[in-house]
Amino acid sequence: MRIETLRDEDVATLCGWFDSEEALVLWGGQDLRFPLTPAAVEAMRAEGRGEPPGRLVLAGRDDGALVAHGQIVLDHRHGVARLARLAIAPERRGAGLGRVFVGGLVERAFAVPGIVRLELNVFTQNDAAVRLYERLGFVREGVRRSSVRVGDARWNTAIYAIVRDAD
Ligand SMILES: CC(C)(COP(=O)(O)OP(=O)(O)OC[C@H]1O[C@@H](n2cnc3c(N)ncnc32)[C@H](O)[C@@H]1OP(=O)(O)O)[C@@H](O)C(=O)NCCC(=O)NCCS
Numbered sequence: 001m002r003i004e005t006l007r008d009e010d011v012a013t014l015c016g017w018f019d020s021e022e023a024l025v026l027w028g029g030q031d032l033r034f035p036l037t038p039a040a041v042e043a044m045r046a047e048g049r050g051e052p053p054g055r056l057v058l059a060g061r062d063d064g065a066l067v068a069h070g071q072i073v074l075d076h077r078h079g080v081a082r083l084a085r086l087a088i089a090p091e092r093r094g095a096g097l098g099r100v101f102v103g104g105l106v107e108r109a110f111a112v113p114g115i116v117r118l119e120l121n122v123f124t125q126n127d128a129a130v131r132l133y134e135r136l137g138f139v140r141e142g143v144r145r146s147s148v149r150v151g152d153a154r155w156n157t158a159i160y161a162i163v164r165d166a167d
Contacts (some may be wrong), residue, residue, distance in 0.1 A: 001068065001097065003104045006045065006059045010066045011038045017069075017090055022150055026126055028085050030148040036069075044071065044085070052076055056108070060101040067092050068101040081109040083120040088131070091144050098132045106136060117129050119161040123148070131156060 005013070014036070018024040021034040032040060047055040051072065060068025070086040083105055088097050109118045122129045124143060134140075137161035146154040 001100050001104065001107065002059065003058055003068075003101070005048075006041075006057045006069065010059050010069075011041045013066045013089075014041060014069055014087075025155075026123060026147070030150070031122070034056050047073075058105065058108075060097070060104070062092075065089075067097060070101065072104050072105060072112075074109075074112060074115070074123060076112075076114060078117075079114045080117045080119065081112065081115045083109065083118065083131070086120075088148075094127070098128070099135065102132060103136055106145050106162065116165050117161055117163045119159065121157050122161055124156040126156050137162055146150045 012106050016036060018027060018036050024034045026037055042143055045057050048057050056072040058070050059066055067089045068118040071084045073082040073084055086102055106118060141159045141161055147157045148155045
């Protein structure tokens, strides 16, 4: 899989990957509103245009087609990066692409000079994502119970991280 910056022509495809509020929030967190719009994606991309960039908005490609998306949010001052908004194209899930793509993002995040901690948030019922992150070496640091309201339900958020080369 090739990992590169998300392109203009990927945005409509990405917006089509989430068919309900639940699917959208599971992927992108509680701050997003359903349906995902090109303007919302554009706002994420805009954060990546600083120097140094505060957010890498990335695409995973297989034979040219968009099959994965993910973002790396960078806190250069503290040497902390966060993986966010990771997704595999709906028709390609469960076939090992998540492991390849997220593994690639882990390496990319730690290749940024000064980054020693890589963290992420995941809703605890997201079995595929939890399994994937634990297999990649992320350690669960805690759970923010009942942290998000989605429709009539309340969801728990787990915090995971990998720390390398800490003092
Ligand atoms: C979470 C997601 C990125 C995982 O990617 P994927 O390509 O489907 O995952 P993989 O095929 O690489 O599998 C990763 C692991 O999860 C397991 N897994 C896959 N689907 C699963 C499921 N539905 N339930 C439980 N485990 C599952 C796999 O067996 C594998 O574990 P293993 O290495 O022990 O065999 C993908 O399912 C997705 O895009 N989901 C919707 C968006 C989302 O929830 N993003 C995460 C936000 S935190």
